[in-house]
Amino acid sequence: xxGLWALFGLDTNSLTCVCDNFSKIxxxxxxxxxxxxxxRVKNAYLGFHRLSIVxxxxxxxxxxxxxxxxxxxxxxxxxxxxxxxxxxxGFEYSTKCDIEVLMHLYATKGADGVCKxxxxxxxxxxLDIEKRKILLGRDPYGVRPLFRVVTAxxxxxxxxxxxxxxxxxxxxxxxxxxxxxxxxxxxxxxLLEDGHVKFIxxxxxxxxxQKPSFTTFVPWNxxxxxxxxxxxxxxxxxxxxxxxxxxxxxxxxxSGGLDSSLVAALLVKYAKQHNLPYKxxxxxxxxxxxxxxxxxxxxxxxxxxxHHEIIITQKDITDVLEKVIYYTETFDITTIRASIGMYLxxxxxxxNTETTVIFSGEGADELxxxxxxxxxxxxxxxxxxxxxxxxxxxxxxxxxxxxxxxSAFSLELRVPFLDLQWTNYYLSLDPSLRQPQNGVEKHLxxxxxxxxxxxxxxxxxxxxxxxxxxxxxxxxxxxxxxxEIVQERVQDEDLQAAYEKYPHCTPKTKEAYYYRxxxxxxxxxxxxxxxxxxxxxxxxxxxTDPSARFISHYENKNKV
Numbered sequence: 111x112x113g114l115w116a117l118f119g120l121d122t123n124s125l126t127c128v129c130d131n132f133s134k135i136x137x138x139x140x141x142x143x144x145x146x147x148x149x150r151v152k153n154a155y156l157g158f159h160r161l162s163i164v165x166x167x168x169x170x171x172x173x174x175x176x177x178x179x180x181x182x183x184x185x186x187x188x189x190x191x192x193x194x195x196x197x198x199x200g201f202e203y204s205t206k207c208d209i210e211v212l213m214h215l216y217a218t219k220g221a222d223g224v225c226k227x228x229x230x231x232x233x234x235x236x237l238d239i240e241k242r243k244i245l246l247g248r249d250p251y252g253v254r255p256l257f258r259v260v261t262a263x264x265x266x267x268x269x270x271x272x273x274x275x276x277x278x279x280x281x282x283x284x285x286x287x288x289x290x291x292x293x294x295x296x297x298x299x300x301l302l303e304d305g306h307v308k309f310i311x312x313x314x315x316x317x318x319x320q321k322p323s324f325t326t327f328v329p330w331n332x333x334x335x336x337x338x339x340x341x342x343x344x345x346x347x348x349x350x351x352x353x354x355x356x357x358x359x360x361x362x363x364x365s366g367g368l369d370s371s372l373v374a375a376l377l378v379k380y381a382k383q384h385n386l387p388y389k390x391x392x393x394x395x396x397x398x399x400x401x402x403x404x405x406x407x408x409x410x411x412x413x414x415x416x417h418h419e420i421i422i423t424q425k426d427i428t429d430v431l432e433k434v435i436y437y438t439e440t441f442d443i444t445t446i447r448a449s450i451g452m453y454l455x456x457x458x459x460x461x462n463t464e465t466t467v468i469f470s471g472e473g474a475d476e477l478x479x480x481x482x483x484x485x486x487x488x489x490x491x492x493x494x495x496x497x498x499x500x501x502x503x504x505x506x507x508x509x510x511x512x513x514x515x516x517s518a519f520s521l522e523l524r525v526p527f528l529d530l531q532w533t534n535y536y537l538s539l540d541p542s543l544r545q546p547q548n549g550v551e552k553h554l555x556x557x558x559x560x561x562x563x564x565x566x567x568x569x570x571x572x573x574x575x576x577x578x579x580x581x582x583x584x585x586x587x588x589x590x591x592x593x594e595i596v597q598e599r600v601q602d603e604d605l606q607a608a609y610e611k612y613p614h615c616t617p618k619t620k621e622a623y624y625y626r627x628x629x630x631x632x633x634x635x636x637x638x639x640x641x642x643x644x645x646x647x648x649x650x651x652x653x654t655d656p657s658a659r660f661i662s663h664y665e666n667k668n669k670v
Contacts, residue, residue, distance in 0.1 A: 111513075111522035113138030113159035114171070114184040114256075115274055116235045118244065119265035119306040120153055120281055131277040132157045135270055138186075140520045146172050148182070150239050153305030158184055161520055163356050163467065168205035172237075175204040178217050180240040185209040186254050186270055187232025188524075190352040194325055195227065208355065212236065221245050225296050226315045226323050229352075229530060233291070235268050237301070244299040244307060250316040251473070251528045252293030252505025255513050261286045264306030266299065271514070272439050272640060276633055289639040293505050294318075316530075318501040319537035326531045327352050333535070338543070341535060342558035349529035350376040353469065354384055356522075361391035361465035363455060364415070366405025367572060368552060369471025369480070373526055375564045377469050378413045391465050395420040395455040405569060412566055420458045422451075424591050430454060431595060432628050437518040438511060441615070441629035441637065443622055444645045444656040445511050447588060452515040460519035472512045473527035476500035477536055478552040479544055483647035485551070490541035496648055497537065497544070504528075507645045589657060596624040614638045618654060 113135035117128060132145060139159025146156045158171040172182040192208040195201060201214040209232070215224045216236060224236075225247045233256035236245040246268060248256045258268040259275055262284040268291070269275050275288045291297075294316040299307040316322075327348045333341045350373060354360065360381065362374045378390050392415035394406030403419055410417035427450055434449045435441070459465055475481050479493055487493035509528075516523045526532070536544070539554070547553035556570050564570075600620040608623055609616045612630075614637055617623035622644075626637070633640060646656050 111138060111161050111163075111254075111517050111520075112171070112186045113270045113274075113517075114186050114233065114235060115157035115159075115269045116184060116237075117155045117265075117267045117278075118151075118153065118301070119261075119263075119304075120155070120267075120278075128155060128278070131274045134274045134277065135159055137520055138270055138517050142170055144170060144172075146182075148239065151237070151301065151305060152303070154237075154301075156182060156184055156235070156237065161466070161522060163188070163358055163522055164206060164208055169207045173205070173207065173210060173213070175210060175213060177202075177204065178213050180238065181213050181217065182237040182239070183209065183213055183234065184236075185212060185232055185234035186256075187230055187234065187249065188353070188355060189228050189230040189232065190327070190355060191229035191324055198325060209234070216245065221296065221298050222313070222315075225249075229322065229324050229327065231525075231528075233270065239301075242301040244301055245296060246291060246299075247296035248291050248293050250294040250318070250320075250530060251501060251533075252290070252509055253513070253523075253525055253528055255505070255510070256291035257288060258291050259286050259288050260307075260309060264302065264308060266307045271517075272633060272636065273436075276636060279635075287639045288633075288636045290505065293502075318498050319534055321534050321538075322530045328531065338539060338554075339558040342555065343562070345529075345532045345535050346372070346526065347376055347380075349526035349532045350469070351380045351384075352529075353524040353526055354380060354386070356467045358466035358522075359388055359391075359464050360386065360467045360469065360524075361393065361459065361463070362415075362469040363452070363471075364392040364394050364406045364409060364417070365402045365471075366394065366407075366409055366569065367402070367471070368556060368570065369474035369527065371405075371409045371471075371565050371569050372555075372559065373469050373471050374409060374415065375413045376526075378415060379564075389414075389416045391416045391418060391463060393418045393420065393455050393459055395422060395451045395458075397422055405572060408566060409569055412569075418458070418463070420455055422454055426454060427588070427591055428595050431592070433518075434515070435625055435628040436632055438514040439629075439633060440506075440510060440641055441622070441625040442507060442641055442645055443625065445507050446625055447592065447657070448508070449511045449515050450588070452511060453518060456516045456519040456521055459521060466520070467522045467524060468516055469524045469526065470512055470516075471527060472508050472523075472525045473501075473504065473533075474552065474555070476504055476508070477527055477533055478555045479546060480551045481647065482551065483650050485546045485549065486649040487545065488649065490545050492649075493545050494537070494541040501528075501533070506641065592621055596620045600624050600627075612637070615641065615644055 139161045141162045142160045156172045189208040192211040231249045231253035233248045233254040257272045295314045297312045298310040364370050364374050396403040434453050438449050600623050617626050
């Protein structure tokens with residue numbers, strides 16, 4: 111996890127504003143920073159905030175290598191197959207950095223051969239001075255963030271977070287909009303002599319569920335043609351194992367739910383096999399006696415982690431709510447609610463431990479139909495289509511939450527459930543197998559690990575919690591706590607005038623209005639391009655709040 115930032119077509123009179131906005135993403139890379147300008151390219155700046163994970167000596171960016179002196183690369187990512195690509199194509203690396211492979215791929219296979227060859231997560235900006243080209247790309251599920259602005263007269267700005275772009279609006283000429291760079295795509299630009307750019311093309315190289323074209327971690331011919339459960343175990347285990355690549359200490363978030371517990375258990379297993387010189391730390395958060403705290407404690411005892419419990423109060427939630435909105439860059443109700451706990455747990459990890467790389471369970475609900483409303487899908491095929499839709503947009507919601515809350519405290523996130531080979535295989539299975547079975551979400555995934563001893567049975571089959579029930583006490587949910595906070599901060603007349611003030615995604619409640627008001631104070635004018643719609647459950651009639659607690663068959667009866 112790092113912070114990349116580049117500007118093309120801005121004159122040198124803008125340097126003060128340039129530096130001020132560059133510093134807004136310093137939390138993404140506290141170990142070192144650099145802004146570079148090359149005299150061969152007018153009015154262009156390449157900036158980087160580094161969090162050192164691999165190759166602390168030679169990993170500073172923009173990265174340049176002796177073999178390709180006219181290529182400059184900014185990349186926030188991890189490329190899990192960089193060693194196999196070296197063997198396949200005979201690449202000789204100058205550094206130990208996995209991202210160096212992008213330069214070799216570009217030089218030998220061209221722009222079309224870069225992204226589709228990579229097994230990993232990434233967002234990059236590559237500058238080719240010799241050919242006067244700029245190449246931008248992002249991983250298929252948008253695990254690593256990237257935003258960009260292109261003006262009609264050829265100014266281009268890119269950054270890992272939108273907060274470092276919205277402040278330079280007064281320097282741009284012509285109509286423009288700050289927007290997320292689409293996952294699974296790359297864009298190519300011509301670099302003009304005056305430093306401005308000309309858009310050439312945008313290509314989509316991957317769709318959710320599409321079979322990857324690179325050589326996979328697990329050869330396809332090693333999968334059983336009959337035993338689906340065995341294949342699920344093998345591929346998801348591989349998704350965890352390949353993500354051990356790090357020179358910094360690794361840990362995991364652990365809610366005690368299925369997703370984080372599976373990740374944590376496999377992480378501990380492979381950490382031992384790879385002889386990591388430390389014990390895996392796990393982290394859970396909640397109010398005293400919350401269901402998540404109790405379940406996570408049982409899992410930690412079972413798998414043998416060095417477990418940390420972060421007990422929060424209503425005051426903690428009140429104190430960080432505005433900060434959460436600033437760092438997540440969203441006003442989406444579900445995203446902000448779910449971000450509070452992750453923000454607080456990330457703050458604890460940063461301030462109290464040396465763990466820097468964090469495994470988490472994001473992506474499982476989208477992939478494996480874990481949301482409770484999947485029980486209401488009209489058909490198995492409708493459920494499959496909804497999974498594809500959720501995965502395609504995950505970068506705007508759960509993916510956004512997971513990245514921003516961890517990066518706010520300079521942590522690097524690893525999400526095995528969004529592994530390309532794993533997601534391709536799981537989505538290729540008969541949709542009827544992936545539906546909830548007998549009122550149990552993610553039944554296929556649970557069944558695959560049943561009887562293995564990896565997790566206690568009651569955890570493996572623990573029902574889906576609404577986040578507000580999982581981390582807060584039985585007596586008072588997060589939903590109620592937030593409602594009390596916003597009642598003091600939003601007046602009735604504010605909500606009555608909401609449509610006139612916010613015609614896009616008009617807030618319907620005081621909670622939504624408060625989120626939007628804070629968002630606009632930081633990112634005013636970009637609401638429509640950053641958040642196109644509120645996340646809401648499908649196929650549920652008469653529900654206006656996105657929380658699972660308002661779905662009729664949600665039951666907060668999970669026992670540990």
